[in-house]
Amino acid sequence: xxxxxxxxxxxxxxxxxxxxxxxxxxxxxxxxxxxxxxxxxxxxxxxxxxxxxxxxxxxxxxxxxxxxxxxxxxxxxxxxxxxxxxxxxxxxxxxxxxxxxxxxxxxxxxxxx
Amino acid sequence: xxxxxxxxxxxxxxxxxxxxxxxxxxxxxxxxxxxxxxxxxxxxxxxxxxxxxxxxxxxxxxxxxxxxxxxxxxxxxxxxxxxxxxxxxxxxxxxxxxxxxxxxxxxxxxxxxxx
Numbered sequence: 001x002x003x004x005x006x007x008x009x010x011x012x013x014x015x016x017x018x019x020x021x022x023x024x025x026x027x028x029x030x031x032x033x034x035x036x037x038x039x040x041x042x043x044x045x046x047x048x049x050x051x052x053x054x055x056x057x058x059x060x061x062x063x064x065x066x067x068x069x070x071x072x073x074x075x076x077x078x079x080x081x082x083x084x085x086x087x088x089x090x091x092x093x094x095x096x097x098x099x100x101x102x103x104x105x106x107x108x109x110x111x112x113x
Numbered sequence: 114x115x116x117x118x119x120x121x122x123x124x125x126x127x128x129x130x131x132x133x134x135x136x137x138x139x140x141x142x143x144x145x146x147x148x149x150x151x152x153x154x155x156x157x158x159x160x161x162x163x164x165x166x167x168x169x170x171x172x173x174x175x176x177x178x179x180x181x182x183x184x185x186x187x188x189x190x191x192x193x194x195x196x197x198x199x200x201x202x203x204x205x206x207x208x209x210x211x212x213x214x215x216x217x218x219x220x221x222x223x224x225x226x227x228x
Binding site: 051 | 117144148153154155156157158161168169172204206213215216217218219220222
Protein backbone atom coordinates (compact mmCIF):
# COMPACT_ATOMS: atom_id res chain seq x y z
CA UNK A 1 0.00 0.00 0.00
CA UNK A 2 1.20 3.50 -0.71
CA UNK A 3 1.94 5.93 2.08
CA UNK A 4 3.53 9.30 2.77
CA UNK A 5 5.30 10.35 5.93
CA UNK A 6 5.96 13.93 6.87
CA UNK A 7 7.96 13.61 10.08
CA UNK A 8 7.71 17.23 11.15
CA UNK A 9 4.27 18.28 12.33
CA UNK A 10 5.26 21.86 13.03
CA UNK A 11 8.31 23.92 12.01
CA UNK A 12 9.17 27.49 12.95
CA UNK A 13 11.78 29.46 11.00
CA UNK A 14 12.85 33.08 10.98
CA UNK A 15 12.05 35.22 7.99
CA UNK A 16 14.96 35.09 5.56
CA UNK A 17 16.19 31.73 6.83
CA UNK A 18 16.37 28.64 4.67
CA UNK A 19 13.73 25.92 4.86
CA UNK A 20 13.61 22.19 4.29
CA UNK A 21 10.43 20.15 4.76
CA UNK A 22 10.85 16.40 4.77
CA UNK A 23 8.76 13.86 2.90
CA UNK A 24 9.22 10.10 2.64
CA UNK A 25 6.98 7.92 0.54
CA UNK A 26 6.20 4.29 -0.13
CA UNK A 27 4.85 3.38 -3.56
CA UNK A 28 4.95 0.11 -5.47
CA UNK A 29 5.47 1.54 -8.96
CA UNK A 30 7.08 4.62 -10.42
CA UNK A 31 5.84 7.47 -8.22
CA UNK A 32 4.49 10.83 -9.19
CA UNK A 33 5.26 13.23 -6.35
CA UNK A 34 3.66 16.52 -5.43
CA UNK A 35 3.88 19.31 -2.90
CA UNK A 36 0.76 21.34 -2.18
CA UNK A 37 0.33 24.33 0.13
CA UNK A 38 -2.80 25.17 2.07
CA UNK A 39 -3.47 28.49 3.77
CA UNK A 40 -6.09 28.62 6.55
CA UNK A 41 -9.58 28.09 5.19
CA UNK A 42 -8.29 27.61 1.66
CA UNK A 43 -7.98 24.75 -0.78
CA UNK A 44 -4.74 23.16 -1.89
CA UNK A 45 -2.43 25.01 -4.26
CA UNK A 46 0.11 23.05 -6.27
CA UNK A 47 3.69 24.13 -5.57
CA UNK A 48 5.55 21.64 -7.73
CA UNK A 49 5.50 18.11 -9.10
CA UNK A 50 7.85 15.35 -10.18
CA UNK A 51 6.97 12.83 -12.85
CA UNK A 52 10.29 11.80 -14.35
CA UNK A 53 13.58 13.16 -15.60
CA UNK A 54 15.60 15.75 -13.72
CA UNK A 55 15.36 14.90 -10.03
CA UNK A 56 15.56 18.55 -8.94
CA UNK A 57 12.29 20.29 -9.75
CA UNK A 58 11.48 23.96 -9.50
CA UNK A 59 8.10 25.26 -8.44
CA UNK A 60 6.26 28.45 -7.77
CA UNK A 61 7.13 30.99 -5.09
CA UNK A 62 10.82 30.07 -5.16
CA UNK A 63 10.35 26.48 -3.91
CA UNK A 64 12.26 23.47 -5.17
CA UNK A 65 12.25 19.78 -4.33
CA UNK A 66 14.65 16.93 -4.94
CA UNK A 67 13.57 13.36 -5.69
CA UNK A 68 15.91 10.76 -4.20
CA UNK A 69 14.81 7.29 -5.20
CA UNK A 70 17.38 5.54 -2.99
CA UNK A 71 16.01 7.30 0.08
CA UNK A 72 12.34 7.32 -1.03
CA UNK A 73 12.33 11.03 -0.30
CA UNK A 74 11.04 14.20 -1.91
CA UNK A 75 12.08 17.05 0.36
CA UNK A 76 10.92 20.60 -0.24
CA UNK A 77 13.35 23.49 0.06
CA UNK A 78 13.42 27.25 -0.11
CA UNK A 79 16.59 29.33 0.32
CA UNK A 80 14.93 32.33 2.00
CA UNK A 81 11.52 32.16 3.64
CA UNK A 82 9.06 35.04 3.51
CA UNK A 83 6.35 35.74 6.10
CA UNK A 84 3.72 34.93 3.47
CA UNK A 85 5.02 31.34 3.30
CA UNK A 86 3.38 30.56 6.64
CA UNK A 87 0.88 27.80 5.83
CA UNK A 88 0.41 24.03 5.90
CA UNK A 89 2.41 21.98 3.42
CA UNK A 90 1.36 18.58 2.13
CA UNK A 91 3.40 16.02 0.26
CA UNK A 92 1.48 13.56 -1.91
CA UNK A 93 2.22 10.51 -4.03
CA UNK A 94 0.32 9.09 -6.98
CA UNK A 95 1.17 7.40 -10.22
CA UNK A 96 0.20 5.02 -12.94
CA UNK A 97 -0.59 2.29 -10.45
CA UNK A 98 -3.29 4.19 -8.57
CA UNK A 99 -4.41 7.59 -9.73
CA UNK A 100 -5.80 8.80 -6.42
CA UNK A 101 -3.27 10.77 -4.42
CA UNK A 102 -2.11 9.67 -0.99
CA UNK A 103 -1.22 12.60 1.23
CA UNK A 104 0.97 12.98 4.26
CA UNK A 105 -0.46 14.50 7.40
CA UNK A 106 1.13 17.85 6.67
CA UNK A 107 3.75 20.19 8.14
CA UNK A 108 2.62 23.49 9.55
CA UNK A 109 5.15 26.24 8.87
CA UNK A 110 5.32 29.27 11.13
CA UNK A 111 7.53 32.22 10.15
CA UNK A 112 8.95 34.50 12.82
CA UNK A 113 9.72 38.13 11.96
CA UNK B 114 -9.00 30.65 -16.43
CA UNK B 115 -11.57 29.52 -13.89
CA UNK B 116 -10.48 26.98 -11.36
CA UNK B 117 -12.42 24.23 -9.62
CA UNK B 118 -15.43 25.61 -7.79
CA UNK B 119 -17.36 24.03 -4.95
CA UNK B 120 -20.69 24.91 -3.43
CA UNK B 121 -21.69 25.57 -0.76
CA UNK B 122 -18.53 26.81 0.90
CA UNK B 123 -19.99 25.96 4.30
CA UNK B 124 -22.81 23.64 5.28
CA UNK B 125 -24.26 23.12 8.73
CA UNK B 126 -26.72 20.29 9.19
CA UNK B 127 -28.21 18.17 11.89
CA UNK B 128 -27.40 14.56 12.57
CA UNK B 129 -29.52 12.28 10.42
CA UNK B 130 -30.10 14.79 7.62
CA UNK B 131 -29.20 14.40 3.94
CA UNK B 132 -26.68 16.73 2.27
CA UNK B 133 -25.43 17.33 -1.25
CA UNK B 134 -22.10 18.92 -2.09
CA UNK B 135 -21.41 20.17 -5.59
CA UNK B 136 -18.20 20.39 -7.60
CA UNK B 137 -17.62 22.22 -10.90
CA UNK B 138 -14.35 21.05 -12.45
CA UNK B 139 -12.04 22.98 -14.70
CA UNK B 140 -13.41 23.01 -18.22
CA UNK B 141 -12.02 20.18 -20.30
CA UNK B 142 -10.77 18.10 -17.38
CA UNK B 143 -12.10 14.58 -17.76
CA UNK B 144 -11.10 13.19 -14.37
CA UNK B 145 -12.68 14.35 -11.12
CA UNK B 146 -11.78 13.37 -7.57
CA UNK B 147 -13.38 13.77 -4.15
CA UNK B 148 -11.30 13.85 -0.96
CA UNK B 149 -12.17 14.40 2.68
CA UNK B 150 -9.93 16.33 5.05
CA UNK B 151 -10.46 16.02 8.77
CA UNK B 152 -9.03 18.57 11.17
CA UNK B 153 -5.26 18.33 11.40
CA UNK B 154 -5.01 15.66 8.71
CA UNK B 155 -4.11 15.43 5.08
CA UNK B 156 -6.84 14.84 2.51
CA UNK B 157 -8.08 11.27 2.13
CA UNK B 158 -9.36 9.89 -1.15
CA UNK B 159 -13.05 9.08 -1.50
CA UNK B 160 -13.94 8.51 -5.16
CA UNK B 161 -12.69 9.24 -8.65
CA UNK B 162 -14.57 9.67 -11.92
CA UNK B 163 -13.24 9.28 -15.43
CA UNK B 164 -15.97 10.83 -17.54
CA UNK B 165 -19.37 9.85 -16.20
CA UNK B 166 -18.40 6.63 -14.48
CA UNK B 167 -16.86 6.04 -11.09
CA UNK B 168 -13.50 4.50 -11.88
CA UNK B 169 -12.51 3.97 -8.25
CA UNK B 170 -14.83 4.31 -5.26
CA UNK B 171 -12.65 2.38 -2.83
CA UNK B 172 -12.32 5.36 -0.49
CA UNK B 173 -16.01 5.79 0.28
CA UNK B 174 -16.31 4.97 3.99
CA UNK B 175 -19.73 3.29 3.83
CA UNK B 176 -22.95 3.14 1.83
CA UNK B 177 -24.21 6.44 3.22
CA UNK B 178 -21.83 8.14 0.79
CA UNK B 179 -22.59 8.31 -2.90
CA UNK B 180 -21.41 10.48 -5.78
CA UNK B 181 -22.58 11.08 -9.32
CA UNK B 182 -21.32 12.83 -12.41
CA UNK B 183 -24.15 12.33 -14.90
CA UNK B 184 -22.85 14.44 -17.80
CA UNK B 185 -19.14 14.07 -17.22
CA UNK B 186 -18.69 17.56 -15.84
CA UNK B 187 -20.35 18.66 -12.59
CA UNK B 188 -20.30 16.16 -9.76
CA UNK B 189 -22.41 15.86 -6.62
CA UNK B 190 -21.33 14.09 -3.45
CA UNK B 191 -24.33 12.89 -1.48
CA UNK B 192 -24.32 11.92 2.17
CA UNK B 193 -27.35 10.24 3.72
CA UNK B 194 -28.18 10.07 7.43
CA UNK B 195 -25.29 12.31 8.35
CA UNK B 196 -23.30 11.59 11.50
CA UNK B 197 -21.18 13.92 13.60
CA UNK B 198 -18.11 12.04 12.40
CA UNK B 199 -18.84 13.19 8.85
CA UNK B 200 -17.83 16.73 9.84
CA UNK B 201 -14.83 17.63 7.69
CA UNK B 202 -13.77 19.64 4.67
CA UNK B 203 -14.73 17.94 1.43
CA UNK B 204 -12.33 18.74 -1.38
CA UNK B 205 -12.86 18.24 -5.07
CA UNK B 206 -10.10 18.10 -7.66
CA UNK B 207 -10.07 17.82 -11.41
CA UNK B 208 -7.12 16.77 -13.47
CA UNK B 209 -5.47 16.95 -16.80
CA UNK B 210 -2.95 14.51 -18.14
CA UNK B 211 -0.08 15.72 -20.28
CA UNK B 212 2.59 13.67 -21.99
CA UNK B 213 4.39 12.91 -18.74
CA UNK B 214 1.71 12.59 -16.08
CA UNK B 215 -1.47 13.71 -14.37
CA UNK B 216 -1.86 16.83 -12.20
CA UNK B 217 -4.80 17.39 -9.88
CA UNK B 218 -6.08 20.90 -9.21
CA UNK B 219 -8.15 21.44 -6.10
CA UNK B 220 -11.16 23.55 -5.30
CA UNK B 221 -11.56 25.58 -2.09
CA UNK B 222 -13.58 22.85 -0.39
CA UNK B 223 -16.91 22.60 1.38
CA UNK B 224 -16.72 22.72 5.16
CA UNK B 225 -19.41 20.39 6.53
CA UNK B 226 -20.46 20.57 10.15
CA UNK B 227 -22.90 17.99 11.49
CA UNK B 228 -24.47 19.00 14.80
